Amino acid sequence: MIYYKRIFRFVRPYVKNLLLANLSALLVIFFSLFSVILIFPFIDLLFNKNAPAQQKDVTSIFDLKDIIINNFAGLLEKYDRTEILTYLCILILLTFMLKNLFIYMQTYFMSVVEQGIIKDLRFDLYTHFLELPLGFYTEERKGNLISRIINDVQIIKDSLIAVVNSLFRDPPSIIVFSVVLFLFNWKITLIIFLLAPLTGFILSKIGNSLKRSSIKAQEKISDITSTLDETLGAIRVVKAFGMEEYEKNKFKSENENYFQLLIKIYRKRALGSPISEFIGVISIVIILYIFGKDIISGESDMTPGSFIFYLAVFFQMMPSLKLFGQMFNSYKEGTAAAERVFNLLDTEVSIKDIPGAIAISDFAEKIEFRKSGFRYEKGDQVLRNINLTIPKGTIAAIVGPSGAGKSTLADLIPRFYDLTEGELYIDKYEIKTLKIDSLRKLMGIVTQETILFNDTIRNNIAYGDKDIPVEKIIEASKAANAHDFIEKTESGYDTVIGDRGVKLSGGERQRISIARALLKNPPILILDEATSSLDTVSEILVQQAIDTLMKNRTSIVIAHRLFTIQNADMIIVLNKGEIVETGSHSELLERSTLYKNLYELQFRHQEVKI
Numbered sequence: 001m002i003y004y005k006r007i008f009r010f011v012r013p014y015v016k017n018l019l020l021a022n023l024s025a026l027l028v029i030f031f032s033l034f035s036v037i038l039i040f041p042f043i044d045l046l047f048n049k050n051a052p053a054q055q056k057d058v059t060s061i062f063d064l065k066d067i068i069i070n071n072f073a074g075l076l077e078k079y080d081r082t083e084i085l086t087y088l089c090i091l092i093l094l095t096f097m098l099k100n101l102f103i104y105m106q107t108y109f110m111s112v113v114e115q116g117i118i119k120d121l122r123f124d125l126y127t128h129f130l131e132l133p134l135g136f137y138t139e140e141r142k143g144n145l146i147s148r149i150i151n152d153v154q155i156i157k158d159s160l161i162a163v164v165n166s167l168f169r170d171p172p173s174i175i176v177f178s179v180v181l182f183l184f185n186w187k188i189t190l191i192i193f194l195l196a197p198l199t200g201f202i203l204s205k206i207g208n209s210l211k212r213s214s215i216k217a218q219e220k221i222s223d224i225t226s227t228l229d230e231t232l233g234a235i236r237v238v239k240a241f242g243m244e245e246y247e248k249n250k251f252k253s254e255n256e257n258y259f260q261l262l263i264k265i266y267r268k269r270a271l272g273s274p275i276s277e278f279i280g281v282i283s284i285v286i287i288l289y290i291f292g293k294d295i296i297s298g299e300s301d302m303t304p305g306s307f308i309f310y311l312a313v314f315f316q317m318m319p320s321l322k323l324f325g326q327m328f329n330s331y332k333e334g335t336a337a338a339e340r341v342f343n344l345l346d347t348e349v350s351i352k353d354i355p356g357a358i359a360i361s362d363f364a365e366k367i368e369f370r371k372s373g374f375r376y377e378k379g380d381q382v383l384r385n386i387n388l389t390i391p392k393g394t395i396a397a398i399v400g401p402s403g404a405g406k407s408t409l410a411d412l413i414p415r416f417y418d419l420t421e422g423e424l425y426i427d428k429y430e431i432k433t434l435k436i437d438s439l440r441k442l443m444g445i446v447t448q449e450t451i452l453f454n455d456t457i458r459n460n461i462a463y464g465d466k467d468i469p470v471e472k473i474i475e476a477s478k479a480a481n482a483h484d485f486i487e488k489t490e491s492g493y494d495t496v497i498g499d500r501g502v503k504l505s506g507g508e509r510q511r512i513s514i515a516r517a518l519l520k521n522p523p524i525l526i527l528d529e530a531t532s533s534l535d536t537v538s539e540i541l542v543q544q545a546i547d548t549l550m551k552n553r554t555s556i557v558i559a560h561r562l563f564t565i566q567n568a569d570m571i572i573v574l575n576k577g578e579i580v581e582t583g584s585h586s587e588l589l590e591r592s593t594l595y596k597n598l599y600e601l602q603f604r605h606q607e608v609k610i
């Protein structure tokens with residue numbers, strides 16, 4: 001219930017449309033009933049020439065049948081039958097026209113509510129995804145998140161609409177129709193209504209079982225989406241290792257499981273309708289039997305019209321009873337999906353601005369780690385006792401064996417992760433007291449994995465800044481050694497570069513991301529140098545671009561290249577999460593065996609490449 005209350009919050013902006021839709025629904029009920037009422041005198045007019053003309057004694061307003069008969073008898077005294085027939089035909093036409101008009105109006109208004117809820121819920125989820133810290137994404141499969149935003153949101157919407165529609169439409173129509181039935185013949189109606197709890201019991205059993213299957217099905221579709229995302233993302237590896245058959249079989253089994261579950265769900269869902277319909281038919285048989293017996297024995301005062309009227313009202317009520325029953329199934333399915341979506345929306349955004357956070361606009365002095373330590377949420381201590389000051393304007397190279405914690409150390413500076421011990425200062429500010437947005441504006445980050453979007457080269461370089469003049473983009477591209485190759489592409493700066501930039505070479509992708517960083521022009525640069533084997537020409541071009549990028553900035557470089565190491569103002573040697581040495585290249589060559597080993601390894605690597 002708690003989840004459902006939260007879903008209802010998403011209806012709030014659309015209350016006006018919802019009310020109009022439900023007003024239309026009520027009018028549909030009214031005109032449905034009215035259309036049935038019209039049939040009653042219509043039949044008597046045609047088939048029962050005497051009975052309606054005889055006025056009955058009406059003792060209470062509850063004698064609905066007699067009131068209609070009397071009114072109709074009154075009409076017959078004043079007008080002739082053909083005239084009444086004409087008016088009745090016109091009235092029937094008008095009634096059905098209005099009924100159908102309001103059916104349309106209901107969908108007209110309801111579509112805004114339905115699609116609005118999906119839109120808002122998706123947007124909230126997406127916004128939350130963007131706010132969640134990086135750490136969250138190392139734990140969750142991307143496909144699961146995609147599945148939440150596409151599939152679960154859809155199920156919530158379907159469920160909510162079924163519930164809202166049913167609540168506004170079915171109980172009122174069931175009440176109105178039941179009152180009419182009771183007024184007509186309370187005894188028979190009472191017998192029929194005693195069957196209702198039985199229907200309710202059976203439907204609730206189906207509903208619970210549906211909820212369980214629905215949870216499993218959503219987990220399965222999540223798995224399918226994840227597999228799809230991962231396989232397509234790694235299609236190159238799949239092909240290179242000839243793993244098509246393996247991936248096909250993996251997908252086949254997931255697809256098959258999902259198929260089996262869906263079949264179960266559809267069959268369970270489909271059970272609801274025949275069961276409630278069959279109980280409806282039992283009711284109709286009761287009506288037919290009791291009324292029929294009285295009519296045969298001549299004890300009934302029913303006219304053919306009133307008999308058919310009773311049946312017709314009952315038939316009109318049946319769909320509402322059925323839909324009201326099914327509503328509970330929808331409710332259960334929706335709750336399961338809502339639970340998953342809201343659990344995700346409730347995931348805490350652990351890295352966020354504190355109240356009164358300061359917006360920093362300049363980097364003036366230094367970056368300083370004080371007794372800092374870090375461990376990932378699930379894992380051992382990765383960094384410990386880090387004391388490090390990087391003054392403004394220096395190139396600081398971080399070196400160390402694989403797994404030493406170099407990338408982790410760099411990720412702490414833009415607050416991709418928060419320190420678990422100690423403090424980190426930018427100038428005089430501890431970074432947790434700064435507005436994250438302003439902090440990250442100070443930094444340009446160029447990673448090994450050049451992340452580009454499937455968009456034009458121009459938009460990739462400008463990333464998000466639509467108003468930036470073209471000249472500036474060209475200027476940055478020239479400085480990044482990218483202009484020449486961009487000019488040679490099919491549509492120059494308007495060339496679309498494919499998914500993650502697949503249409504470009506590794507070196508070209510890197511130069512585009514360097515151009516992007518140059519355009520941003522941040523005072524601090526974090527550079528995770530590429531280890532990928534670029535050819536020598538390409539490497540020289542990238543290296544020149546990096547040199548331009550580092551000019552007049554403070555750079556923290558996870559260094560893999562000999563060149564950067566030699567030119568760095570300070571080299572930080574990390575080993576097993578601790579800083580073991582700090583100094584210049586020549587100092588460290590003398591002092592540090594670890595550095596000497598690393599350097600020699602690097603040097604050999606460079607020689608091999610040349």
Ligand code: ATP
Nearest residue numbers: 138376378379382401402403404405406407408409
């Ligand atoms: P490389 O040169 O190979 O890139 P590195 O020095 O940059 O290595 P890090 O990537 O910082 O090393 O990793 C340091 C340690 O932290 C490793 O032992 C790694 O397994 C662990 N680690 C990295 N990312 C995570 C994570 N998201 N969750 C848990 N542990 C992690």
